[in-house]
Amino acid sequence: MSTTLTVSAPVTNSLTAGKLPKNSSLMVLLASWLVVAAFFLVINLAGVTDGFNWAGTLFFGTVLYCIALFLFSYFVEGIRRAKDRLVTALVTIAFVVALIPLISLVGTTVINGLPAFLTPTFFTESQRNVVGAGGGALHAIVGTLFVTGLATLISVPIGLLTAIYLTEYGIGRLAKGITFFVDVMTGIPSIVAGLFAYALFSLLFDDPGIRFGFGGSIALSVLMIPVVVRSSEEMLKLVPNELREAAYALGVPKWLTIVKVVLPTALAGIVTGVMISISRVIGETAPLLIIAGFTASMNYDLFSERMMTLPVFVYNQYASQGTDAQAYVDRAWAGALTLILIVMLLNLAARLIARVFSPKLGR
């Protein structure tokens, strides 16, 4: 281990300082892991533990790496560089730790979901009259797209206009009140949004058993509007005031300035915000379970009868497994995989749109 530690040429220039050789960080990491692995191997061979301790090796090896790197660097390079190396190591470790669940989640979903996902009927059939394997999730995919699409159609105009009011017109108590309640709304538990939609429609139609897709859209809108307002407001605030003044000075009325200067300048950010808000609500299960219900059949009508959605499909397949339990679990994983893919496609689309609309710079 000490072979990785060499002091560079004798200090003649007063501006030079000791320096660890290139890649020393990586070497120290590997060495730390090796040391800890050797330790656990000895313990294992002595028969104290049952099998080789991989997790312990990685964890304690990484801790040893931080300490060792700091000490080496401190003695060779001085305290400033040592702190720098330590913090760099910690930040990198935090990043890797944050990535682990994500990679594990995507990997597990792909592995478990692929068999049912690749079934030819998965995208062409519903679950109607299916008791064992087979059938598909078309009813749930259509339901998710319809319910979320309508929720977007409701939320974007309301949210965007609210944001425009707040940035361009709002002064005084009304604007402060709106901002406050938008903040409160972002914290609403999704089940409350579902209960709100359920209570609203069961009272309106005097039908305690009411279930329909439109109600789901309303529930999702309650969750979506505050996100749209917040993100659009931030984006509109970023538009420089000079552009507004330039438009006013050309004799352009305020509303045209907003429509033709402010909105196009902020469009890329607004689109990204809308896509993020869609991703936020497309995976909601609880409100849809309450107001949109679940069904095994196709339903293209948002305004009558129960409507299946992907999250509810996943929940339902898992919660009420039939005789062939594995087929149900497979379909649940495939549904989850479909949902992840839809969100990913939406994000890609958002990137693309943002790139197309963003103000062009450069010569």
Added chain:
Amino acid sequence: MSKRIEVNDLDVYYSKFLAVEGVSLTIEPRTVTALIGPSGCGKSTFLRTLNRMHEVIPGARVDGEVLIDGNNLYGPGVDPVLVRRQVGMVFQRPNPFPTMSIGDNVLAGVKLNNRRMPKSEGDDLIEKSLRGANLWNEVKDRLDKPGSSLSGGQQQRLCIARAIAVQPDVILMDEPCSALDPISTLAIEDLIEEMKTDFTIVIVTHNMQQASRVSDRTAFFNIAGTGKPGKLIEYDDTTTIFSNPTVQATEDYVSGRFG
């Protein structure tokens, strides 16, 4: 195309704070008038009241009257949008619209107002305005490139082209050269000299040499101290202000003894 501006006893307030007090002056058509004075003395504020751009700042209001060819800007029922179509403005920092091409930036005043214009007429207006702003030769081959691709000085001339494309009577310039290098500054000063034949120009500047180079008349603003309102100290021919001012403060300022 150019008009006479008469300002009678104008006070400007930011909420309760009196920023500019008791300004009265007359600006003749087809002249260049420079507003000079130390920072914070209300030159820019006063300039903005000439096309009601101060109203963009919350709480700003005005007492007194500004007459453009006898029409009071602050009379009842006056639409600030119509005022600004006659009195154009160029700002301190070049601010072309980032979402528009160079050509569209010139036509912004037309396009943003939802007026339709045949393509040939639009092209003519672009060429005429860009020639007017001395920018045509530099950008004629890349009119469809974004306006932000130009250098700072070119962007500022683009903003001037944009302002003259709506054919105003008066053009206000708020320190148009303060963000530019000497060569671009020279280009814009030459431009002001040419534009004088068509427009009435009012320019705020911190650069006294610039005021003496480009303007026919000069107004000197000053404040008595922080928190006090800015006042018009002296208004006269530029040569008089710079060679033989009547007020001591003016002489101190133009000779560089303070400010």
